[in-house]
Every structure is written in structure tokens, then in C-alpha cells.
Amino acid sequence: MGKAGLPVSPLAPARFPDLPVIAGIDFxxxxxxxxxxxxxxxxxxxxxxGSTLAGAFTRSSTRAACVLDNQAKLAQGGDAPEGAAILINSGNANAFTGARGQQSVDAVCxxxxxxxELPQGRVFTSSTGVIGEPLPHDRIVGVVDDLARGLDAGGAAGAARAIMTTDTFPKGACAEAGGIRIAGIAKGSGMIAPDMATMLVYVFTDAAIPAALLQQALSAGMDGTFNAITVDSDTSTSDALILAATGRADAAPITDLDSPAGRDFVTALHGVMRDLAHQVVRDGEGATKFVEIAVTGAADDADAHRVAMAIANSPLVKTAIAGEDANWGRIVMAVGKSGAQADRDRLTIRFGDMxxxxxxxRDPGYDEAAASAYMKNEDLRIGVDLGLxxxxxxxxxxxxxxxxxxINADYRS
Amino acid sequence: MGKAGLPVSPLAPARFPDLPVIAGIDFxxxxxxxxxxxxxxxxxxxxxxGSTLAGAFTRSSTRAACVLDNQAKLAQGGDAPEGAAILINSGNANAFTGARGQQSVDAVCxxxxxxxELPQGRVFTSSTGVIGEPLPHDRIVGVVDDLARGLDAGGAAGAARAIMTTDTFPKGACAEAGGIRIAGIAKGSGMIAPDMATMLVYVFTDAAIPAALLQQALSAGMDGTFNAITVDSDTSTSDALILAATGRADAAPITDLDSPAGRDFVTALHGVMRDLAHQVVRDGEGATKFVEIAVTGAADDADAHRVAMAIANSPLVKTAIAGEDANWGRIVMAVGKSGAQADRDRLTIRFGDMxxxxxxxRDPGYDEAAASAYMKNEDLRIGVDLGLxxxxxxxxxxxxxxxxxxINADYRS
Structure with missing residues (x-):
């Protein structure tokens, strides 16, 4: 059972991965x-x-106090000569809590x-849970000394569990590239918002890399990973990703992302980000199918994204998939409503290789029985080529x- | 029970209205x-x-053959000196049917x-049902002579039933203004798309009014009626509204929409449109609550629409309402994700008058028990003031x- 008493998602990985220790990171x-x-x-x-830091945050205009605080601190630069820390609580989002929200952040930091013994400007926070309730920050402050005493390089798995809310399994991923290790943990049941379903991601590496390049490597990966997933089209007030590089690896510092070592690092980093993003979808609230939607042949990438998200967010497409109904007419509908340039008579739709x-x-070789059989799979791939x-x-x-x-019709009370 | 064997929506009106006969219209x-x-x-x-005609159609880029045909014919002008006709079938949308789609439309017309004995250019058609299946137009052509013999000025209620698909009740509305009668019928369970849930609306009046003014009166009403409703954010390939004015009323012709008679007509017309639009929402698939979302204080009307639709389409807001949970944090989330200009610290949220x-x-006077009690109502009003x-x-x-x-996870098969 997950933390909220929900059965573990049928799409969950078999087990939590053996995350490598990242020298310089303790949990x-x-x-x-x-x-x-x-x-x-x-x-x-x-x-x-001596670590460097980078981050990515929700674009919501009703961002939580901790998100605004993190953004302001990272805007001062990503270097951490004296070190840094992240404190995360679940159960309360400290969002829409007015001026008190910042007071709570300040108290915790x-x-x-x-x-x-860190500068307060290098202490970052995340809060996930109910919106609009004051954060009982005294309870958090009360355990800080215990936490400091318990810090342990092997504590990542415990941290992945502690940040869960409606998640039904803890999420972790790792990679190695040219002697550099990367390990990340995440929570979230989708882009799905607020109350208890914010997405939080923390990724660590022992690479030595300047903060500006670290941020560049992170930003370049967002469109193909966390910005390419959706459970229900709702965006949290609190989504946050923080990436830290400790520089403790037995590998040369990365000074150019286009060097062989730089490219390997970026590929490995984006692989970890994609893995965590997929795990968030696999824990989507109520999910029974994991669906990849690949759009090609669009006028440009922005149009391809528009069409892919229109399909991915369509309640009618998503309920048809739940019902294992090969209802490709609903794909046509979603393309039509997307606002992207489309020509009905150039459209090709594939389920898997069909x-x-x-x-x-309808294709002359269309085989309803084969299409229906395909829909029984747990992992599905929908291909749409716009021909433009x-x-x-x-x-x-x-x-x-x-x-x-x-899960959502009544869990607040 | 509705036509598809579904129980009648709890939000259905007590009875179908007594629609007045509109001289010059037969069903x-x-x-x-x-x-x-x-x-x-x-x-x-x-x-x-001698009637005049106006229309409004889906903006989908994968519009059905009949929609494209109607738009082409109305683009030639809204006058019908020799008369006109509309033929509607349910069960098949004739959408995404390639060149054959137009051949079917031509055969029926x-x-x-x-x-x-009408020019083919004044015969309009609507089809609602499954997408991507060829329309068996011979079956329709086979009953046209019977239909022609059965035409009857009192047949509107029967027509409102015959066009139903997943609808659970027939929809009609009427008004009178200065000796002019207006009567309309509609089908639809929301903007919800395709297969069997297209929205079709037919409105008739005995007003004498030039086609250009009729179209202007219709277009002016769309934003506040049919473009202001949503069940699930999905847009049909086939949505269509056709308005016909027969000029048979004992009232002076309308030559100016800003005259007293013109204003009365427009008000009455928009009232009928709003009534039908509300009935479509009240028959939204699975609906148990009718929700009005009133956004004020936005930077402009477009931003207000963006915020209102972000709330109205949010799965988390809609499931909270289903669960009678006064979860106003989800309203904050939806405002934040809407993309509209918003300032967290100026936001006011009301449920009813609270x-x-x-x-x-959170308002100092916030009363959780009163908010929860309010959510038990069948008709709800959410007010959001952005203060900008x-x-x-x-x-x-x-x-x-x-x-x-x-309803949607499996009804095609």
C-alpha cells in the first residue's frame, strides 16, 4: 500500500533502484x-x-511561498562555496498563505x-500538501537538530519515501557517465495539482561543473522530460526540481557541454530526468495504462507539443484507453481541437506499429480485432503524423x- | 431512461417546454x-x-463533411427565397470519412x-455519432419521401428526441418578444466530443429580418452562451447551430438591431440560446451538479474567460465538486495555471455569497461547516475576483x- 492507503500502482517498477552514494550529499x-x-x-x-546548484520551478502565477523563496535565492547564483541544504515537508503546501507563508519559510531556513552552519541564502525548502492552511513550522523547526545529527550518505531511499503524499511508490533513478554518478529522487502523481499531489524532484551528481553550465544542462532537458508529462492537465503551485553537483567525482571538471564528457553528462542527466518523469506518470492517480504519444510531421515543434498535449489531456481519449477501446476517432477530435495547423486529409494515426x-x-488494412487486442497492453504507444x-x-x-x-472526489476531509 | 439507456440526469428540467408553432417551420x-x-x-x-438563415459551427480543424458543406453553402448568403431544409441523423458523424463523406452529404441533399423541390444549395445536414465509419446514406435517402409526407408544424418535440445520442433528456426552449416567437431544440452532453456527443442546435423564429442582421444577432450571442459552456474541454468535429427566420410574424420587419424591436429580439434570442446551452450542461455526461463560474476584476475579458475556463475544465476542481468538498485551494491552483494575469495577494474567492x-x-471569517453545507446544493456558484x-x-x-x-470508458463497442 502507498502512504495514503492506496494500492500500489499496477505500473510501478518492480523495485526501488540501488542508488549510488553521491559524495558530498547526505540525507x-x-x-x-x-x-x-x-x-x-x-x-x-x-x-x-563547493557544490553548484540549478533549479526549475512551476510557472503558476499562484506559486507557493517556498517556490518564490527558492527562485529568489537561485537568482543570486548557483554557487555554494560554504555548502547548501534542502528541507522538504509533506502534508502542507504552505501555498496561498499570504505573508505568513514567507515567515514560515524564513523560520525553517x-x-x-x-x-x-550555512548562510540562510543557501537553504532551500519545499512543501507539499494542502493549500491555504498555515504551515505549523514550529513542528519542523523542532526536529531540525535531530535531522542534522542523522545525516547519512545512504539515506536517499528513506528520503524518497518521506516526501510521498498520494504517491503509491517511492521514485528514484540513477546513471553513470565517464566516472560521474547521478542519482535522483522524485515525488508526484503527475503534473496534477495541488493539495497533496505536487511534483518534487531532487537530482544529485558528483560532477564538477560550473553553476551556469549545470543550469543550462538542466534547462535543456526539461522539454523532453518533466514538461512532456501530464496526468490531468492541472499544474501545481509547488512543482520544483533542484539539481546539485558536488564536484567530488574522480573525473575532470566539465567546462563545455559540447565536449565528449559534457555530452555524456548531459545524456546521462536527461536519462535520469526522463526516468523519474516516467515514474511520476506511472504513479498517476488511478492509472492503469502508461501511454506514449509521439507526434511527427507537424509544422514546427510547438505545434507538435500542442497536438501531443491535446491528446494526452483529452478526457475522452483517456477514458477510451481506460476502457481498452481502440477509439481512434477521439484522436482525430483531439488533433482538431488542439489549435495546431492540421490537414484532415494528411493525417496518419498509429497504435503501436499498426x-x-x-x-x-480509415486505413484499408484496418483490423478492429488487432487494434482491440493491442489496447490490452499496459504500455501503449500512439503515433500521430500530421504530414505537414x-x-x-x-x-x-x-x-x-x-x-x-x-482519489480526488474526497480526500481532503 | 435516456435514449442510450442511461438514467435521466438529476439536473434535467421537470418537463419539455410547450414550444410554440413557428409559422413556416415543419418537422x-x-x-x-x-x-x-x-x-x-x-x-x-x-x-x-422567403426565410433568412444564419449559422455557427465548430472551429475544429478536423470538421465533419456536413459541417464543411453547411459552411460553404451559408457563405453564399443566408437568403432562402425558395425555402430551405435541414436533415439530421444520429448514430454516425460522417466525420474523418475522406472524400466519401462529401459524397454522402451530396446524396442526402x-x-x-x-x-x-428545393435548390440543393439550400439543403443543410448534420450528422452525429461515431467518427470514421462510412455513413450508410442509402438508409437515410430511403426514408426521405416518408419524411416529406409527414412534415408537421407541431413536430418539434419529436425532432428534439430523434436527434438525441448520449443525451438523457430532449432539450427545447422558447421566447416571445413584441409579437415575434422564437423556438429552439438542441442535443448534446457538453462541448464534449466526438462519437456520439456532438452538440447540435436549431433555433427558429417567425421574425422578418435580413440574413446579415440575423447572423449578427446570432454571432453576438455566442460568447455568452454556447462558447461559455464546457463539460470536459473536448470539442466536437460536428458542433453546429442553425438559425432560421421565416418572417411570418404579425410584427414589423426588423431592420436595425439597435431599435427597440431589434433589441427586444436580440435579448429574447440570446435568452433562448442561453437556456439551451444550460440544458446541454445539465445533461453533461455523469453530471450531478450545475456550476456557474463568474470571474470579475480581470485585466480584460479574454483573461476572465481564460481563468473561468481553467477552473471549469480542471479535473481537480470538478472532482472536488462531485465530492461536495469545499476545496477552494484547487480554485487557487486553476487561477495559477490559467496563464492569465493574476496576483495571489489580490484574489477573492466566493462560493455563493460566502x-x-x-x-x-483564507478569509478570517471562513466557516468550513458553512462552506461544506453550501456544496450540498445541486446548483452552485463560484465567484472569483482577480482585483486587477x-x-x-x-x-x-x-x-x-x-x-x-x-459512459466514456466503453460505449463504442
Whole structure:
């Protein structure tokens, strides 16, 4: 069972990966009773002196206090000569909490800065949970000293569990490239928003890399990973990704992303990001199918993204997938409503390797029985070629089931 | 029970209204077995010589053949000196059917033109049902002579039933203004698309009014009525509204929409359109709540529309309403993701007359018990003031329930 008492997603990986220790990164988790009882709900991550930092955050105009605080601090630069820390709580989002929200952030950051002897400007926070309730920050401050004493390089798996809310499994991924290690943890049941379903991601590497290049490597990976997933089209007030590089690897510093070592690092980093993003979709609330939607032949990449997201967010497409119904007419509908340039008579639609529709009409070789059989798979691939240009984009989503309604129609009370 | 065997929506009006006869308009319905068996599925509407016509259609880029045909014919002008006709079938959308789609439209229009002695360019068609299947137009052509013989000025209620697909109740509305009568029928379970849930609307009046003014009166009403409703954010390939004015009323012709008679007519027309639009939402698939979302204080009307639709289409807002959960945090989330200009600290949120949040924070007088009690109502009103400018827009939607999943996860097969 997941933390919220939900059965583990049928799409969950077989097991949590063996994350490598990243030299210079330590984790600790504790139970502060922010909202949940009897489970760890606060995590502290210490990042060694000399590390560099990068981040990516929600574009919501109603961003939570901690997100605004993180953004302001990273805007001062990504270097951490004296080290840095991240403190994460689940159970309360500290969002839409007015001026009190920032006061809570300041109180938590001051406590962590004191305990770890860090400048307060290098202490970052994330909060995930209910919106609009004041954060009981005293409970968090009360466990900071315990957390500081418990810091451990092997604590990543415990941290991945402590940050869960409606997640049904902890999420981790790792990679190695040219002697450099990368390890990340995430929580989230989609882009799906607020209350208890924010997406939080923390990725660490022992690479030595300047902060500006680290941010560039991170930003270049967002469109193909976390910005290419959706569970229900709702965007959290609190989504955050923080990436830290400790420079402790036995490998030369990366000074150019286009060098062989730079390219290997970027590829490995984006692989970890994609893996975590897919795990978030695989834990989409109520999900029973993992769906890749690959759009090609669009006028440009932006149009391809528009079409892919229109399909991925369509309740009618998602319910058809839930019902294992090869209802490609709903794909046609979603293309039509997307706002992207499209020509009905150039459209090709594939499920897996099967061509269902071509040139604005059902393919002559269309086989309803084969299409229906394909829909029984747990992992599905929908291909749409618009026949217009070179624009392409792939996104990932899940189906829309009774489980989603169960989880969201009433869990706040 | 509705036509598809679904229980009638709890939000349905008590009864179908007594629609007045509109002089010059006759209706007939028949069972052609296009897809359904044992029920009327084809409707013919005859519009008298000398009438004027106007229309509004889906903006989908994968529009059905009949929609493209109607648009081409209306582009030639809205006068019908020799009369006009509309033929509607349910059970098959004739959408994404390539060149064959237009051939089917032509075959049906030729049969109707022959039976009623009309120019083919004044015969309009609508098809609603499964996408991508060839329309068995011979079955429709086979009942055209029977339909022509059965035309009857009192047949509107029968027509409203014959055009139903997943609808659970027939939809009609009427008004009178200065001796002019207006009557309309509609089908649809939302903007919800394709297969069997297209929205079709037919409105008739005995007003004498030039085609250009009729189109202007219609277009002016769309933003506040049919473009202000949503069930699930999906847009049909086939949505169509046709308005005909027969000029048979005992009232002076309307030559100026800004005259007292013109204003009365426009107000009455928009009232009928709004009534029908609301009935479509009240029959939203699986709906148990009718929700008005009124956004004020936006930077402009376009931003107000963006915020209102972001709330109305949010699966998390809609499931919270289904669960009667006063989860106003999800409203904050939807405002944040809308893309409209918003300032967290100026936001006010009301449920009915209750202020829940003000100035970026829960209202000091917030009463959880009262908010929860309000959510038990069948008709709800959510008010959002952005505190920025004069932009305002009101839209209507329904909740997202298990019924929606039941209806859409598998009804094609």
C-alpha cells in the first residue's frame, strides 16, 4: 500500500533502484507530525561546500511561498562555496498563505542554517500538501537538530519515501557517465495539482561543473522530460526540481557541454530526468495504462507539443484507453481541437506499429480485432503524423479511471 | 431512461417546454436504422420560402463533411427565397470519412432537394455519432419521401428526441418578444466530443429580418452562451447551430438591431440560446451538479474567460465538486495555471455569497461547516475576483463523476 492507503500502482517498477552514494550529499528524514501521524514527513538534504546548484520551478502565477523563496535565492547564483541544504515537508503546501507563508519559510531556513552552519541564502525548502492552511513550522523547526545529527550518505531511499503524499511508490533513478554518478529522487502523481499531489524532484551528481553550465544542462532537458508529462492537465503551485553537483567525482571538471564528457553528462542527466518523469506518470492517480504519444510531421515543434498535449489531456481519449477501446476517432477530435495547423486529409494515426488511419480516412488494412487486442497492453504507444513538416514531440500520460475520481472526489476531509 | 439507456440526469428540467408553432417551420422524424434500432434517428425540417438563415459551427480543424458543406453553402448568403431544409441523423458523424463523406452529404441533399423541390444549395445536414465509419446514406435517402409526407408544424418535440445520442433528456426552449416567437431544440452532453456527443442546435423564429442582421444577432450571442459552456474541454468535429427566420410574424420587419424591436429580439434570442446551452450542461455526461463560474476584476475579458475556463475544465476542481468538498485551494491552483494575469495577494474567492479567501489568504471569517453545507446544493456558484481590472466573464460547467467514466470508458463497442 502507498502512504495514503492506496494500492500500489499496477505500473510501478518492480523495485526501488540501488542508488549510488553521491559524495558530498547526505540525507536524513524524521517524523514531525506536520499532518500525517506515524510516518517520516520531513527530509533534510545537506550539500557539501563547493557544490553548484540549478533549479526549475512551476510557472503558476499562484506559486507557493517556498517556490518564490527558492527562485529568489537561485537568482543570486548557483554557487555554494560554504555548502547548501534542502528541507522538504509533506502534508502542507504552505501555498496561498499570504505573508505568513514567507515567515514560515524564513523560520525553517534560519533553523537549518543554524544547525548546519550555512548562510540562510543557501537553504532551500519545499512543501507539499494542502493549500491555504498555515504551515505549523514550529513542528519542523523542532526536529531540525535531530535531522542534522542523522545525516547519512545512504539515506536517499528513506528520503524518497518521506516526501510521498498520494504517491503509491517511492521514485528514484540513477546513471553513470565517464566516472560521474547521478542519482535522483522524485515525488508526484503527475503534473496534477495541488493539495497533496505536487511534483518534487531532487537530482544529485558528483560532477564538477560550473553553476551556469549545470543550469543550462538542466534547462535543456526539461522539454523532453518533466514538461512532456501530464496526468490531468492541472499544474501545481509547488512543482520544483533542484539539481546539485558536488564536484567530488574522480573525473575532470566539465567546462563545455559540447565536449565528449559534457555530452555524456548531459545524456546521462536527461536519462535520469526522463526516468523519474516516467515514474511520476506511472504513479498517476488511478492509472492503469502508461501511454506514449509521439507526434511527427507537424509544422514546427510547438505545434507538435500542442497536438501531443491535446491528446494526452483529452478526457475522452483517456477514458477510451481506460476502457481498452481502440477509439481512434477521439484522436482525430483531439488533433482538431488542439489549435495546431492540421490537414484532415494528411493525417496518419498509429497504435503501436499498426496504421489505423491514413489520408483522412480509415486505413484499408484496418483490423478492429488487432487494434482491440493491442489496447490490452499496459504500455501503449500512439503515433500521430500530421504530414505537414518536420515538427516532432513525444509526451507521456496515463489513462483516466474510476480510481482518479475515487482519489480526488474526497480526500481532503 | 435516456435514449442510450442511461438514467435521466438529476439536473434535467421537470418537463419539455410547450414550444410554440413557428409559422413556416415543419418537422418530421423517422427510423432509418443508421445505427440505432427501434427509434427515430433521422429528422427533416422544412423552412418556408422567403426565410433568412444564419449559422455557427465548430472551429475544429478536423470538421465533419456536413459541417464543411453547411459552411460553404451559408457563405453564399443566408437568403432562402425558395425555402430551405435541414436533415439530421444520429448514430454516425460522417466525420474523418475522406472524400466519401462529401459524397454522402451530396446524396442526402439531392434526395431532400428532389422531394421538397428545393435548390440543393439550400439543403443543410448534420450528422452525429461515431467518427470514421462510412455513413450508410442509402438508409437515410430511403426514408426521405416518408419524411416529406409527414412534415408537421407541431413536430418539434419529436425532432428534439430523434436527434438525441448520449443525451438523457430532449432539450427545447422558447421566447416571445413584441409579437415575434422564437423556438429552439438542441442535443448534446457538453462541448464534449466526438462519437456520439456532438452538440447540435436549431433555433427558429417567425421574425422578418435580413440574413446579415440575423447572423449578427446570432454571432453576438455566442460568447455568452454556447462558447461559455464546457463539460470536459473536448470539442466536437460536428458542433453546429442553425438559425432560421421565416418572417411570418404579425410584427414589423426588423431592420436595425439597435431599435427597440431589434433589441427586444436580440435579448429574447440570446435568452433562448442561453437556456439551451444550460440544458446541454445539465445533461453533461455523469453530471450531478450545475456550476456557474463568474470571474470579475480581470485585466480584460479574454483573461476572465481564460481563468473561468481553467477552473471549469480542471479535473481537480470538478472532482472536488462531485465530492461536495469545499476545496477552494484547487480554485487557487486553476487561477495559477490559467496563464492569465493574476496576483495571489489580490484574489477573492466566493462560493455563493460566502467569501472563502481574500487578499491571498483564507478569509478570517471562513466557516468550513458553512462552506461544506453550501456544496450540498445541486446548483452552485463560484465567484472569483482577480482585483486587477474590469474584465469579466461567466461560464457554466458540471462536475466530474464516476458516471462520466462509465459512459466514456466503453460505449463504442
Amino acid at each position: 536524513a528524514s524524521a517524523a514531525a507530525g506536520v499532518k500525517y501521524q506515524g510516518r517520516a514527513d520531513v527530509t533534510l538534504i545537506r550539500i557539501a561546500p 534560519a533553523a537549518v542554517a543554524g544547525a548546519l 496504421v489505423l488511419a491514413r489520408d483522412g480516412w 513538416g518536420q515538427g516532432a514531440r513525444t509526451v507521456w500520460t496515463c489513462d483516466l479511471t474510476h480510481g482518479y475520481i475515487d | 418530421a422524424s423517422a427510423a432509418a436504422g443508421v445505427k440505432y434500432q427501434g427509434r427515430a434517428d433521422v429528422t427533416l425540417i422544412r423552412i418556408a420560402p 439531392a434526395a431532400v432537394a428532389g422531394a421538397l 467569501v472563502l479567501a481574500r487578499d491571498g489568504w 481590472g474590469q474584465g469579466a466573464r461567466t461560464v457554466w460547467t458540471c462536475d466530474l463523476t464516476h458516471g462520466y467514466i462509465d
